[in-house]
Amino acid sequence: xxFDEFTATGTGSEVLLAEKVRKSxxxxxxxEGLSFSLGAGRVLGFLGPNGAGKTTAIRxxxxxxxxxxxxxxxDGIGSEYPMQVRSKxxxxxxxxxxxxxxxxxxxLSFYGQLYGRTxxxxxxxxxxxxxxxxxxxxxxxxxxxxxxxxxxRLGIARALVNDPVVVFLDEPTLGLDPRGQRELLELVRRVAxxxxxxxxxxxxxxxxxxxDDVVILSSGRVVASGTVAEVIGIATRSTDGRxxxxxxxxxxxVEDAQRVLAMVPSVIGVTPLGEATGWVGVxxxxxxxxxxxxxxxxxxxxxxxxxxxxxxxxxxxxxxNLHDAFLQLTEGASV
Amino acid sequence: xxxxxxxxxxxxxxxxxxxxxxxxxASRELFELWVGGKAIVLLIIxxxxxxxxxxxxxxxxxxxxxxxxxxxFMTLSTAISxxxxxxxxxxxxxxxxxxxxxTLEALLLTPTSRRQMVSGKFLAAVSxxxxxxxxxxxxxxxxxxxxxxxxxxxxxxxxxxxxxxLAFTALGMLISIWSNSNKTSMVVALVIYIxxxxxxxxxxxxxxxVTGRLFKKINPLESGNHFLEKVLVNNRTxxxxxxxxxxxxVFILLTVGVLFLFAAPRIQVDAWMGEKGS
Numbered sequence: 111x112x113f114d115e116f117t118a119t120g121t122g123s124e125v126l127l128a129e130k131v132r133k134s135x136x137x138x139x140x141x142e143g144l145s146f147s148l149g150a151g152r153v154l155g156f157l158g159p160n161g162a163g164k165t166t167a168i169r170x171x172x173x174x175x176x177x178x179x180x181x182x183x184x185d186g187i188g189s190e191y192p193m194q195v196r197s198k199x200x201x202x203x204x205x206x207x208x209x210x211x212x213x214x215x216x217x218l219s220f221y222g223q224l225y226g227r228t229x230x231x232x233x234x235x236x237x238x239x240x241x242x243x244x245x246x247x248x249x250x251x252x253x254x255x256x257x258x259x260x261x262x263r264l265g266i267a268r269a270l271v272n273d274p275v276v277v278f279l280d281e282p283t284l285g286l287d288p289r290g291q292r293e294l295l296e297l298v299r300r301v302a303x304x305x306x307x308x309x310x311x312x313x314x315x316x317x318x319x320x321x322d323d324v325v326i327l328s329s330g331r332v333v334a335s336g337t338v339a340e341v342i343g344i345a346t347r348s349t350d351g352r353x354x355x356x357x358x359x360x361x362x363x364v365e366d367a368q369r370v371l372a373m374v375p376s377v378i379g380v381t382p383l384g385e386a387t388g389w390v391g392v393x394x395x396x397x398x399x400x401x402x403x404x405x406x407x408x409x410x411x412x413x414x415x416x417x418x419x420x421x422x423x424x425x426x427x428x429x430x431n432l433h434d435a436f437l438q439l440t441e442g443a444s445v
Numbered sequence: 446x447x448x449x450x451x452x453x454x455x456x457x458x459x460x461x462x463x464x465x466x467x468x469x470x471a472s473r474e475l476f477e478l479w480v481g482g483k484a485i486v487l488l489i490i491x492x493x494x495x496x497x498x499x500x501x502x503x504x505x506x507x508x509x510x511x512x513x514x515x516x517x518f519m520t521l522s523t524a525i526s527x528x529x530x531x532x533x534x535x536x537x538x539x540x541x542x543x544x545x546x547x548t549l550e551a552l553l554l555t556p557t558s559r560r561q562m563v564s565g566k567f568l569a570a571v572s573x574x575x576x577x578x579x580x581x582x583x584x585x586x587x588x589x590x591x592x593x594x595x596x597x598x599x600x601x602x603x604x605x606x607x608x609x610x611l612a613f614t615a616l617g618m619l620i621s622i623w624s625n626s627n628k629t630s631m632v633v634a635l636v637i638y639i640x641x642x643x644x645x646x647x648x649x650x651x652x653x654x655v656t657g658r659l660f661k662k663i664n665p666l667e668s669g670n671h672f673l674e675k676v677l678v679n680n681r682t683x684x685x686x687x688x689x690x691x692x693x694x695v696f697i698l699l700t701v702g703v704l705f706l707f708a709a710p711r712i713q714v715d716a717w718m719g720e721k722g723s
Contacts (some may be wrong), residue, residue, distance in 0.1 A: 172554060174714055196556040203554075207547020211481060220473055224555040228463045268551065 125150050125275045125306040126171070131180035133166050140166040141330045144180070148276065148306040148323070153298065155317035155338070156310040158327035159440050164310055165204075165280075167327065171308070172201045172278055185275040197225060200269030200305070202262070204280040210254035214245060214264055217253060218271055225272040232271070239267040243297060259290035266297060270305075277301055280310045295320050314432045324432070328440040342435045352378075354393050355408060357415070358424035361388045370418045376407045388423065466557040470565025475572060478535065484573045487531045492580055498523050499584045516588035517595055518677045521602040522670055524581035526645075528574050528606055529613040529666075530638055535570040536617025537634035540712060541624040550714045563709040567618060574610040578603055598677055605669045608693040612665065613638075615700035622708045625716040641666045668692035 126148040133141040141163040148154045158164045169175040171182060173192035181189045185198045209217065215236050222232025240246045243263040248256070256264065262282055269277055279298060283291040298320055301307055309321060317324055318338060325335040334341045359367045364382050367390050371380045379393035394407050408427070415422055428434070463469070478484040502516060511519075543549040552562060582599065589595035617634050624630035644660060645667045661667045672689035675681040 169714070174550070174553060193556045193558065196554060199554075201551075201554045203547075203550045205547045206551060209477065209546070209548060211477075220469065221551070221555065223463050223469045224466055224552075224557050226463050226556075232463070 123149050125185050126182065126308070128171065128182040129180055131167070131170055131177045131182060133163075133170060133175065134178045139330055141170070141177075141327075144170075144325075144327075144332060146323075146325050146332070146335050148308060150275070150306055151302055151304075152322040153302045153307040153309055153320050155321035155324040156308055156327070157312075157314070157317060157324060157436060161329075162327040162440070163330040164327055166330075168278055168280055168308070168310055172196075172199060197272060198275050200272060200274035200277040202265045202269045202277075202279045202282055204284070204310075206261075206265045208253040208256075208261060208264070211252050213250045213252055214240060214256070214267075215249040217264070218267060221268050222271045235271060236267075239270055240264075242270075242300075243267045244293075257290075259286050259293065262286065262290075262294055263297060266294075266301065270301065274305055276306045276308065278308045278310070281312070282309070283311065283313060283316060291316075314436055318432050326436060326439050333439045334435075338432060341439075342432055352393060352395050354391055354428040355411070356383065356424075356426050356428060357390050357392060357411070357422060358388050359390060359415070359420050359422060361386050363420045364388060364390060366418060367415060367420050370414050370420065371411060374407070374410050374414050377411065391428075465561065466555075467561040467564040467568070470552075470557070470562055471568045472565075474539070474566050474569030478569055478572065483538075484531075484535070487535070488573060488576060488580065491527045491531060491577055494527055495520070495523060495581060495584060499587070502588070512678075513588055513590045513592055514594045514598075514678050517585050517598040518674055520581060520584045520588055521598050521606075521673060521677070524577060524584075525602065525606040525609060525669070525673075526642065526666070528577040529610045531573045531577060532571055532610040532614035533617040533634050533638055534631065535573065536567070536614040537621045537624075537630045538627060539566040539570055539618050540621040541627045541630040541716070542621070544625060544714070544716065545627045549712075553712065553714060559709045559712045560705055562712070563618065563705060567614065567704070570614045570618065571611055574607065578606060594677065601673055601676055605673055605690075605693065608690075608697050609665060609669055612693065612697035612700045615697070615704045619700065619704055619708050622704075622712055623716055645670055662689065663692055665692040665696035 124147040128147070129145050131141060131144040132139070144163075144167055146154070156164055156168070166175065170177050170189075173189070173195050176192075177189065183189070184195045187194045187198060189195060212220075215233065218236030218239060219229065219232040222235050223229060225232075227235060237246065237249060240249045243266055245260060245263055245267070248260070253261065253264065266277075266279070266282065269279070282298065283294050286294060295316060298307060298309060309317065311317060321338055323336065324338050324341050326333050326341065357367065357371075368380045368382070371377055371390070371392055374394075376394045377392055378395050379391075381391045381393075383389040383391050392411060394411075412422060412425070499520060502511075502519065540549065543552065553559075578599075581602075582595075585595035585598050585602075589598070616637065617630075620633050620637070621630045624633065641664060644664050661671060668689050669692070672686050675686045675689070676683070
């Protein structure tokens with residue numbers, strides 16, 4: 111869904127709604143017309159090249175900065191009440207620091223009290239959260255003894271001390287090893303069971319793996335928003351509805367594949383890619399621009415090859431992933 | 446939910462059952478300051494400086510001629526100078542230190558007003574002062590040589606010292622709020638301290654005449670010292686010398702006022718965002 115088609119009217123289950131949020135510093139506009147919605151229990155990926163306005167957007171949505179115009183609503187509370195919005199959100203900032211000599215439970219207890227809990231309540235909540243993020247055995251250890259992955263999990267526990275309805279996670283897997291990244295993304299999925307999550311990251315594979323929806327910013331503007339599949343669809347389809355997929359078949363079957371595929375409806379061209387590579391480019395057209403029709407065409411292509419007993423060694427849509435979509439949508443933006 | 450339908454916000458406010466935020470923040474700051482050891486280190490240095498000064502004073506044959514009241518004043522003056530320096534640098538670390546360690550943003554993201562945050566930090570930053578004054582007490586008693594000048598010294602010292610320490614702590618916090626790095630904050634605080642302190646060490650000739658007296662009167666440190674000297678050493682009264690308290694009082698009103706009314710609501714993750722926080 112393109113931004114100009116989007117209006118943040120909501121469907122009723124949204125926990126975060128932003129409409130036409132704008133931020134400028136003098137003549138320079140850092141963010142222009144940010145509008146999107148986040149449903150309860152959904153994970154929204156917030157993407158954009160460096161300097162796209164992600165940090166500004168997150169800082170506005172977390173009440174650290176005031177928007178120049180526009181507003182947002184968190185669980186029914188408007189951005190004109192920042193203190194109340196803060197009591198409804200949890201945030202893991204990108205460069206979160208920790209008091210190194212303090213024990214994790216005391217750290218969480220401190221923040222729990224700042225959200226209005228008594229000392230005993232805050233401690234109990236802290237212990238429950240440490241259990242949830244897998245740090246209960248290290249509850250009394252000073253934070254200086256924690257690894258980066260443990261600190262990130264502790265940061266997420268801190269973001270949850272107030273039972274937020276929206277959780278903002280800014281680059282949560284940055285600097286983690288693959289195992290740490292996997293564990294943290296599993297934790298993000300668990301968090302999403304009880305809150306809407308805004309995940310700000312540069313890792314597109316993370317977004318594809320975890321997010322339901324995505325907003326892509328470029329030069330301060332939303333260039334695409336919607337479900338991950340919708341955003342990939344926006345980028346994949348040319349203005350006249352043409353799409354290209356690549357199919358890898360055994361070298362000796364390329365001519366047969368060309369013949370079979372040329373007979374499939376909606377296929378308008380089949381070209382071998384390179385010399386004796388076995389790859390065939392299939393150009394197809396969907397005049398209606400309907401993603402569901404695309405799927406029918408690709409299914410028909412595969413079905414035709416299987417019927418002709420041609421082995422399909424590999425199959426990929428050109429631009430059919432978030433990485434390609436991101437590059438296409440943010441083309442020309444500073445990286 | 447739509448943007449036009451927001452809930453009744455005061456309903457959300459009533460959930461707080463725990464302690465006020467300023468007290469929670471003050472507790473944490475006090476813990477970090479005292480259990481973390483920074484205040485202890487500063488007070489040890491203070492005690493050493495005070496002890497050395499007292500030792501030199503009591504062993505210098507020329508100074509033996511100085512009357513006890515003046516010795517009490519000299520000790521008090523040293524205690525106040527170092528005590529307010531502790532307040533200044535503790536204040537200078539309070540916000541920029543958190544900014545540098547990356548812990549400020551998490552604090553700003555809580556539903557705590559910036560003023561409550563500053564109040565908690567301010568209370569913790571001035572906490573070394575009463576102990577510093579208490580550490581000076583044995584020296585005051587010793588130099589009073591059996592007289593009761595130490596009582597008057599303690600009372601007036603507590604009054605003037607508190608005015609100056611609160612003002613310098615607030616000044617340190619202002620510097621800290623407007624500094625992105627702790628190093629900048631500390632250097633600026635040190636330069637300001639020297640700028641205030643050096644004139645108190647100028648020779649008497651430099652402090653006479655219209656300009657000299659004016660400088661002496663507008664420098665809160667010098668003005669406060671002059672007031673203490675006249676009241677403690679020369680037995681002058683408050684009624685006679687209250688104008689010398691104008692500078693410390695204006696200074697504290699100015700620094701504390703700017704801190705709480707202007708700077709505190711504008712604390713941001715980055716020092717120079719140039720706008721009021723939300």
